[in-house]
Structures are given as structure tokens and as C-alpha cells.
Amino acid sequence: MPPRLASIPALAPALLALLALLGLLAIACGHRHPRGRMDYVELTSRSEGRPLRYGVYTPPGWDHATPLPLVVLLHGAGDDETSADRAIVTERLDAARFVVWLEVLLEGGDAAAARRLRELPEELLTAGLCAQLFVLERDALGHDLAGASWEEAEVAERVLDEALHLELSDYTLVARHDLGWDACIAALLAPDVADHDRVQRVLVRCCQATREELHDEDDGL
16 A cells, blocks of 8 residues: 555654654754764865865764775865765765755656666765655554653644654655755655665665664763
8 A cells, every 4th residue: 555644643652652753753853963073084086187186075983994885976166175064974964965865856757766876875865855754654553652641642643643743664755844845855755666675774774873863862861
């Protein structure tokens, strides 16, 4: 069955859990993501015949032993080697740029977008989507507040009614903000037919990131 925009009655368990999580989500939305490290090195270019500077980014928490994908970005006219520090490769992604990149990609059609998204390392796609979405397990949400009162359910219903959300597989996707919602959902749906397992892995990663973010905020309250 194709995914659909969730109806409010069908999301009653999620609404209850979202009520409890609402404060944490609001706090999390305003927090900055952990930042990786950007080092700059100078190497001599044989083709240019002169030294060129390069920015080398490593994500936060890297143990210097785990292999990482190599992603090379070439900046355009008017930019320099520091441009990558503001682009989608950094852990603290610029949400607006990621969304614009997705929207431009999707203009080429779902098939072309699906091919390009499958080429993108899962870590980068996950990080970009996590900056836009909370991904929550539907079953876990239902268990969190099974004993909530009718009043709490009513308030939660109003909260989620005003939020952009979607049921996809076993997850409830909730927008952190309106920016890029359609593009992010399309980025998940476009490659789903050709590579369903990859999309599921990305959802699992996003769900884990949401869980860790909420857990960290809960510990700090």
C-alpha cells in the first residue's frame, strides 16, 4: 500500500506520545548539531602549476580507524576552499542549502533523482534528512503514553493537526519546520521502489538519531 498522509484518528497513539515529547522536540529544534572538524591543507597542483588549498572534513566522533566515504566537492566561481564548511557535507548542515539541492535534483524527475540519491552516501542523506525531520517509531509511540488522559489526547491532536507529518512504513515522520517538507518526502519516496532496503536503512538511522537527540535533551532537563 502506498504511503499516505496520516489522518488524525489513525494517529491517536502517536498524538499521545507527541504531547509528552513536544517540549523536548521544541528544545531539540533550537539546538545545534555536533560539529565535525574542518582542516585546511595546501598541495601543489600539477595541472595548475601552483599550490592549492583544500578543506578536509571529518565527522564528529570519528575514531580514525573506521573507513569513511570520500566525497569531493568542487566550488564554483566566487567561492573558495572554505565553501565546503558551509555545504551539506558538514554535520551541522545548512538546511536551506540541502533543501535547495533536493528541489533542483527532483526537477529532473523521480527516476533521475532516485539514481542520484542512491549514489549519495547514506550518512550524508541521513544527516540532511535529520536536519528536517523527526522520525519516530509508531509502535513505540503508542506504548509511551497508553494511560494518557482524554484532555492530553485532545491537546496532542490539535498539536499534530497543525504539524506536517506522514506515516511511512513503521514510522511517523514529523517536520521540524515547513521548509523543504515536500522535497524531503520525495527524496524518500523516489528511490523506494528501486531500493526499498536502502530507504529503510535511512529511516532506521534517522529514527536512531531522533531517539538519541530526545534522550540527550531528557537527560539535560
